[in-house]
Amino acid sequence: xxxxxxxxxxxxxxxxxxxxxCLLPVAWIISLSFKSQEAVTNGSPxxxxxSGGGAGWQNYVDVLQDEQxxxxxxNSIGISLTATILSVALATLTAYAVARLEFQGKKFVLTxxxxxxxxxxxxxxxxxxxxxxxFGIYDTWIGLIIPxxxxxxxxxxxxxxxxxxxxxxxxxxxxQVDGATSWQAFRKVIVPLAAPxxxxxxxxxxxxxxNDFVFGISLTSTERARPIPAALSFFVGADPFNRPASLxxxxxxxxxxxxxxxxxxxxxxIVAGLTAGAVKG
Amino acid sequence: xxxxEMKNIVKKYGDGFPAVNDxxxxxxxxxxxxxxxxxxxxxSTLLRMIVGLEDITSGDMVIDGERVNDLAPRDRNxxxxxxxxxxxxxxxxxxxxxFPLRLKKRPExxxxxxxxxxxxxxxxxxxxxxxxxxLSGGQRQRVAMGRAIVRDAxxxxxxxxx
Ligand SMILES: Nc1ncnc2c1ncn2[C@@H]1O[C@H](COP(=O)(O)OP(=O)(O)O)[C@@H](O)[C@H]1O
Ligand SMILES: [Mg+2]
Numbered sequence: 353x354x355x356x357x358x359x360x361x362x363x364x365x366x367x368x369x370x371x372x373x374c375l376l377p378v379a380w381i382i383s384l385s386f387k388s389q390e391a392v393t394n395g396s397p398x399x400x401x402x403s404g405g406g407a408g409w410q411n412y413v414d415v416l417q418d419e420q421x422x423x424x425x426x427n428s429i430g431i432s433l434t435a436t437i438l439s440v441a442l443a444t445l446t447a448y449a450v451a452r453l454e455f456q457g458k459k460f461v462l463t464x465x466x467x468x469x470x471x472x473x474x475x476x477x478x479x480x481x482x483x484x485x486x487f488g489i490y491d492t493w494i495g496l497i498i499p500x501x502x503x504x505x506x507x508x509x510x511x512x513x514x515x516x517x518x519x520x521x522x523x524x525x526x527x528q529v530d531g532a533t534s535w536q537a538f539r540k541v542i543v544p545l546a547a548p549x550x551x552x553x554x555x556x557x558x559x560x561x562x563n564d565f566v567f568g569i570s571l572t573s574t575e576r577a578r579p580i581p582a583a584l585s586f587f588v589g590a591d592p593f594n595r596p597a598s599l600x601x602x603x604x605x606x607x608x609x610x611x612x613x614x615x616x617x618x619x620x621x622i623v624a625g626l627t628a629g630a631v632k633g
Numbered sequence: 634x635x636x637x638e639m640k641n642i643v644k645k646y647g648d649g650f651p652a653v654n655d656x657x658x659x660x661x662x663x664x665x666x667x668x669x670x671x672x673x674x675x676x677s678t679l680l681r682m683i684v685g686l687e688d689i690t691s692g693d694m695v696i697d698g699e700r701v702n703d704l705a706p707r708d709r710n711x712x713x714x715x716x717x718x719x720x721x722x723x724x725x726x727x728x729x730x731x732f733p734l735r736l737k738k739r740p741e742x743x744x745x746x747x748x749x750x751x752x753x754x755x756x757x758x759x760x761x762x763x764x765x766x767x768l769s770g771g772q773r774q775r776v777a778m779g780r781a782i783v784r785d786a787x788x789x790x791x792x793x794x795x
Contacts, residue, residue, distance in 0.1 A: 462741050526719035528706040530733040530780065541734075544723045 385411055392597045411602035421603060423575045424583030431493050431579060431608065432561035435500040439557045440550060443505055447512035448538065452521075462513075465506035473503070477570045484571055491572045496579065499571070500561040508553035515549030515629035516542070550616045561612055580607045634662050635697045635787035637683065642692035644678050652678045655692075660788075661709045669699050677716055696787065710743075712786035716793050718777040720765040727761040730779040737784075750781040 384392070386401035386408065401407070415421055450458060480499060484490040489498075519542060527537035543550070568582035575583070584603050588595065637660040644653040651674040659705070660666050668676050681687040682694060685706035696702050700710055712733075721729050728735075730751055731791040734744045752758050765773055781789055 501697075520717075520719065522715055522717065522719040523721065525706075526713075526721075526780075527732070529684050529686070529711065529713050531707045531710075531736040531784075533707060536736060541721055547723075615643055 353468075381601045381604055383450045384598055385605050387411075387598045387601075389594075389596060389598055393594060403547070407598060409599050411430055412606070415599055415602045415606060420575050421580075421583060421587070421606075424578055424580045425606070427493070427575075427583075428562060428579040428581075428607070431496050431500070431577070432558050434493065435497045435504070435561045436554050436557045438497070439501045439504050439508055440554050442501075443508035443512050443553055444543070444550060446505075447509050447516055448542065450509065450513045451516035462510070462566075465509055468502060469506035473564075473566050477566060480567075481570055490578050492576055493577050495571050496561075496567055496577060497566075499567050500557075500564065504557040504560050507556055511553050511556070512546065512549045519545050555615065555618050558614060559611070635694075636660065636662050637788060638693075638695040639679075639683075640693040642679070642682060642693065642694065643690045644675070644682060644687065644795060645690045653682070657692075675754060677792055680713065680792050683788075684713045685709050707732060710784075710787050711790060712781035712784050712788070713775045713790040714774070714781050716790060718773050720773060720776055720780075722765055723774075726757060726768070726776050727764050729765065729776055730757075730783055732780060733784045747783045748779075751783050755779050761779070 380399070383399060383401055386406050388410075390408040391401070391406070408590055447456075448464065476499070481490070484495045489495040506597065522542050523545065524534075524537045526543045528534070532540065562579075563581065564579070565581040565585075568579040572578040572582060578586070580603075584600060586609070587603060637658075638668075639656055639658045639746065642653055642656045643651065645651050650727070656675075656679060658666070662676060668679065669754055670676055674722060682689050685704060685708075689702050696709060721732065727748055730748045731744050734747060741746075748761075749758075752761055755778060757772070760768060760772060760776075765776060768776065778791075778794075781791075
């Protein structure tokens with residue numbers, strides 16, 4: 353065998369291993385979500401749902417009919433979307449200023465933002481719990497939106513200011529000569545050109561908010577604001593000694609679907625090289 | 634059209650280097666003026682001061698008898714083709730040319746007429762729906778010119794149009 357073929361086989365084996373590593377747990381949870389409770393508790397069930405008595409779509413029906421779970425989905429969508437929209441809007445404006453203006457303390461703002469992003473989440477939970485109860489925003493949407501924003505804003509600002517720096521100054525200047533105000537130049541020229549950056553920042557923010565467990569479980573106490581990851585951990589079912597594993601699996605699959613849809617939707621928006629053709633070729 | 638008077642125009646950039654040093658030129662209404670000089674002698678800088686993209690360090694810029702030193706570019710109503718064209722890459726050729734008219738909120742019918750007239754003059758009819766990224770250098774330049782001539786600007790400035 354020559355070296356070239358060897359490399360190709362090696363690459364292939366690597367790919368397969370990585371795919372197995374990543375997808376096996378997903379396949380397992382999907383399979384689990386179609387199993388009946390008996391199949392899960394009786395001895396050692398096989399990989400495929402039929403092998404121990406399948407449940408069909410019953411687990412999904414049960415989970416979606418559960419009032420608490422439905423409420424948790426609503427909470428998660430509402431909280432994550434609000435945090436994403438606010439965070440991206442604020443980050444866009446901040447990043448634009450950072451990329452275009454020279455002002456005192458710019459470095460300080462950027463470094464501080466980075467430090468905040470690296471702060472361990474658990475170290476803030478205790479103080480926030482106390483503060484939120486004093487302010488009366490414990491167990492509310494806004495009580496989760498605020499920490500999600502402060503953890504995702506820094507990353508969004510850094511990502512976006514990198515994108516803004518890539519856009520030639522002359523784009524805005526041409527717009528101003530064409531009769532645009534600074535705001536119009538920003539909105540009609542700069543934001544569309546920075547769209548891939550805006551979507552990247554949006555995805556990062558949404559993921560953080562959607563996947564968060566620590567804030568979700570410690571800053572809520574009822575279904576008023578409890579998001580999916582926290583709600584799943586409260587999902588005990590009728591028999592507290594027998595966790596309904598297959599129901600939980602169905603819930604986990606339902607919680608993953610919006611994220612996958614979102615990525616597929618945004619992926620098409622992230623087109624690289626959008627500034628090609630702006631200037632002399 | 635309009636008259637443009639430059640009186641002792643000086644431009645010093647941040648590093649104190651005088652890019653334009655004491656220039657006085659009067660341009661009459663309808664006059665055609667060409668600035669020729671070696672690279673780096675300040676041609677672009679002077680044009681950018683006329684349209685208002687660059688602060689004037691000292692001297693007066695007078696358009697139609699009005700001192701415009703402190704007017705924003707959009708309030709001077711001048712058209713300019715940038716040295717590197719500065720087309721909007723996310724817009725089609727049609728929308729690039731229509732951009733100044735859309736900002737002025739002209740009626741759709743008027744926009745269409747003017748864009749088509751400009752594209753006929755500049756031989757861009759076949760390319761109206763394409764994006765600047767797929768055009769040749771010369772075609773890009775004509776788009777930039779189209780964007781300048783659709784407006785009823787007081788004067789037209791072309792930075793290195795050859
Ligand atoms: N943003 C800037 N900062 C500092 N110096 C500049 C800047 N832009 C241009 N210059 C300087 O001003 C001089 C004139 O530049 P420019 O007007 O672009 O020349 P031209 O268009 O005639 O080739 C050059 O010496 C250049 O280095
Ligand atoms: Mg020049």
